[in-house]
Amino acid sequence: MKIVILMGSPNPQGSTNILAESFKKGAEEAGHSVSLIRVCGLDIRPCTGCVACGYEGDCVQADDNEIVRKALLSCDMVVFATPLYYYGMTAQLKAVVDRFCAYNSSLNRRKLKSALLTAAWNSDDWTFDALTAHYKALVRYIDLRDQGMVLGYGCGTPSMTRASGFPEKAYELGRSL
Numbered sequence: 169m170k171i172v173i174l175m176g177s178p179n180p181q182g183s184t185n186i187l188a189e190s191f192k193k194g195a196e197e198a199g200h201s202v203s204l205i206r207v208c209g210l211d212i213r214p215c216t217g218c219v220a221c222g223y224e225g226d227c228v229q230a231d232d233n234e235i236v237r238k239a240l241l242s243c244d245m246v247v248f249a250t251p252l253y254y255y256g257m258t259a260q261l262k263a264v265v266d267r268f269c270a271y272n273s274s275l276n277r278r279k280l281k282s283a284l285l286t287a288a289w290n291s292d293d294w295t296f297d298a299l300t301a302h303y304k305a306l307v308r309y310i311d312l313r314d315q316g317m318v319l320g321y322g323c324g325t326p327s328m329t330r331a332s333g334f335p336e337k338a339y340e341l342g343r344s345l
Contacts, residue, residue: 175188182326184251190342191285207264208258216228241278246281250299257286281314282314283314320334
């Protein structure tokens with residue numbers, strides 16, 4: 169299986185990266201091909217809502233979103249990896265998700281598998297409610313096949329994350345595919 173991780177963290181050494189690398193290791197050990205796209209390093213502008221794409225065509229914005237589009241339309245699974253920023257995904261990852269509208273039908277037809285990897289400082293039981301609701305809405309709308317979520321409660325720093333059980337959970341999720 170070909171897996172694409174959309175890394176929404178601007179910190180390449182942060183907690184979300186630890187989870188993504190653990191997932192990647194497990195998935196590769198299970199025989200899958202995994203590529204990680206650091207969306208924060210790409211020039212991807214927000215959707216303007218012009219609908220020139222007709223919800224299934226070329227976007228009028230000439231930016232790096234084409235990298236993401238090509239990757240998603242040729243993979244079997246997408247993994248959304250993001251730290252929790254004010255109870256949602258990062259703005260950089262959200263901009264990528266918003267641009268899905270230009271190839272919405274193609275994404276729906278792919279029947280991709282999906283997963284969510286996330287980390288947050290907070291450990292309250294409601295910490296991930298808004299993010300998981302958004303992820304579940306994407307799963308439903310894009311007709312994704314959810315494979316699981318790793319919700320890294322109390323992972324405010326890389327050392328906190330490494331000391332938690334969440335990297336192992338991410339590894340096991342990748343390995344189980």
